[in-house]
Amino acid sequence: MAEYDYDFFVIGAGSGGVRASRLAASFGARVAVAEERFMGGTCVNVGCIPKKLLVYASAFREEVAEAQEGYGWTVGNLDFDWPRLIENKNKEIARLNGVYQKLLDGSGVESIEGRATVKGPHEVAIGSRTVSAAHILVATGSQAFRPPEIEGIEHAITSDEAFYLEKFPRRVIVVGGGYIAVEFAGIFHGMGADVCQLYRGPMFLRGFDDDLREHLAGEMRGRGIDLRFDSVPTRIEEVAGGVRATLSDGSRVEGDALLCATGRLPNSGGLGLEEVGVATKPGGAIVVDEYSKTSVPSIHAIGDVTDRINLTPVALHEGICLANTLFNDRPMAPCHETVPAAVFSQPPLGTVGLTETEAREKYGEVDIYRSTFRALKQTLTSSETRCLMKLVVDRASDRVVGLHMAGHEAGEIVQGFAVAVRAGLSKAQFDQTIPIHPTLAEEFVTLREPVGDS
Ligand code: NDP
Numbered sequence: 001m002a003e004y005d006y007d008f009f010v011i012g013a014g015s016g017g018v019r020a021s022r023l024a025a026s027f028g029a030r031v032a033v034a035e036e037r038f039m040g041g042t043c044v045n046v047g048c049i050p051k052k053l054l055v056y057a058s059a060f061r062e063e064v065a066e067a068q069e070g071y072g073w074t075v076g077n078l079d080f081d082w083p084r085l086i087e088n089k090n091k092e093i094a095r096l097n098g099v100y101q102k103l104l105d106g107s108g109v110e111s112i113e114g115r116a117t118v119k120g121p122h123e124v125a126i127g128s129r130t131v132s133a134a135h136i137l138v139a140t141g142s143q144a145f146r147p148p149e150i151e152g153i154e155h156a157i158t159s160d161e162a163f164y165l166e167k168f169p170r171r172v173i174v175v176g177g178g179y180i181a182v183e184f185a186g187i188f189h190g191m192g193a194d195v196c197q198l199y200r201g202p203m204f205l206r207g208f209d210d211d212l213r214e215h216l217a218g219e220m221r222g223r224g225i226d227l228r229f230d231s232v233p234t235r236i237e238e239v240a241g242g243v244r245a246t247l248s249d250g251s252r253v254e255g256d257a258l259l260c261a262t263g264r265l266p267n268s269g270g271l272g273l274e275e276v277g278v279a280t281k282p283g284g285a286i287v288v289d290e291y292s293k294t295s296v297p298s299i300h301a302i303g304d305v306t307d308r309i310n311l312t313p314v315a316l317h318e319g320i321c322l323a324n325t326l327f328n329d330r331p332m333a334p335c336h337e338t339v340p341a342a343v344f345s346q347p348p349l350g351t352v353g354l355t356e357t358e359a360r361e362k363y364g365e366v367d368i369y370r371s372t373f374r375a376l377k378q379t380l381t382s383s384e385t386r387c388l389m390k391l392v393v394d395r396a397s398d399r400v401v402g403l404h405m406a407g408h409e410a411g412e413i414v415q416g417f418a419v420a421v422r423a424g425l426s427k428a429q430f431d432q433t434i435p436i437h438p439t440l441a442e443e444f445v446t447l448r449e450p451v452g453d454s
Contacts, residue, residue, distance in 0.1 A: 014041020016315030058190025070380030177204025342411030350414025
């Protein structure tokens with residue numbers, strides 16, 4: 001491949017791009033990665049990592065209240081300092097940016113600062129410099145989408161700005177009913193803000209198991225979040241001290257900030273892709289085959305810009321598969337089935353496999369095992385919060401095809417069980433497993449009676 005300046009030129013140093021670059025370099029490829037904004041992409045800078053730090057911060061108020069009420073602690077006045085939290089968070093992100101840079105440098109990948117555009121099947125321009133590469137990877141991620149039909153949408157912030165607000169918003173309006181909307185509703189509420197969340201449909205978190213969606217709605221309302229379904233703002237205007245949203249039913253709600261969390265769009269524009277013949281879908285997602293190859297054979301795409309499953313670990317997996325396919329003589333197609341996920345809401349959700357509805361469609365006869373209960377930790381408090389654990393079992397094969405949970409550390413618990421679900425283990429094998437007592441997770445191996453089927 002010496003006829004080209006590089007074997008592999010990667011556009012975007014986010015999770016997927018960095019992983020693919022480093023692995024390709026470890027296989028002996030000559031690799032460069034161009035990044036115009038920040039090392040580590042959305043996940044590290046304005047996504048998973050800072051979000052989880054804010055989730056931790058927001059959980060302490062409830063924990064301290066429970067410690068005080070039920071566990072014998074006396075705690076003085078609680079005081080929350082948002083600027084201090086943001087400063088600490090920013091320091092950690094800067095540290096991680098450095099770690100990413102070191103990882104690239106250490107693996108022999110050349111990093112180039114600046115915006116890269118594709119000029120041909122094997123050509124990329126960065127500023128006035130043009131280089132050639134045997135393979136080009138587009139791993140440019142996605143950006144927040146604001147619905148243009150909402151008048152005054154420019155007064156809304158997105159999650160990007162939410163991570164850098166100078167002042168803590170005491171009243172927050174959240175628009176949307178996906179991951180980001182429920183996570184930020186929980187974050188701001190946990191920190192003491194009044195939160196009103198608006199979702200356009202009858203039940204949020206479309207695509208998740210219905211029991212989980214309803215359970216979380218009840219829990220959020222129980223905690224004091226003003227959660228409104230079938231409700232969207234039609235107009236947003238600035239008023240003294242914040243914003244006012246006029247809703248579809250004509251009512252109004254005011255907040256210090258309005259967070260728009262209505263999905264994300266692939267960053268595929270302005271990269272020269274159309275000019276070289278890379279096909280995209282309406283909305284901008286790059287069309288790829290099972291090996292992440294675009295309609296131009298030397299150009300590949302992974303991560304959010306392909307809009308397959310927009311999760312960091314999926315982008316990493318796609319990057320690993322691509323590097324193996326191109327530079328390790330080992331073609332690997334990424335697998336997008338049985339991908340576990342967590343929503344870091346309060347309480348958090350964890351899920352892997354099929355929802356009950358999907359399983360009924362696919363298998364016909366399924367058995368549902370479900371338990372809703374008060375966790376041991378809550379028994380010394382007046383907290384009404386409940387956990388939900390649910391197994392979806394294909395009756396014919398006895399395989400557990402879906403596992404869903406709402407409750408403390410759902411992400412940690414479901415990560416473990418995801419191995420079992422992915423391995424195709426049966427309900428009988430779950431039952432043979434000795435529980436760890438007392439835990440929440442033991443419920444998944446002690447559910448004995450199905451709750452019925454259709
Ligand atoms: P999602 O796609 O999850 O949710 C978008 C929400 O906005 C949906 O409720 C959607 O409603 C609603 N919506 C879309 N368009 C409009 C509109 N014009 N007016 C009103 N509402 C609208 O996107 P997010 O922004 O929450 O997150 C982006 C992606 O990032 C997620 O899909 C996920 O893959 C990833 N992510 C993962 C996290 C995790 O793993 N914990 C955390 C955060 C993000 P409807 O359902 O009716 O279409």
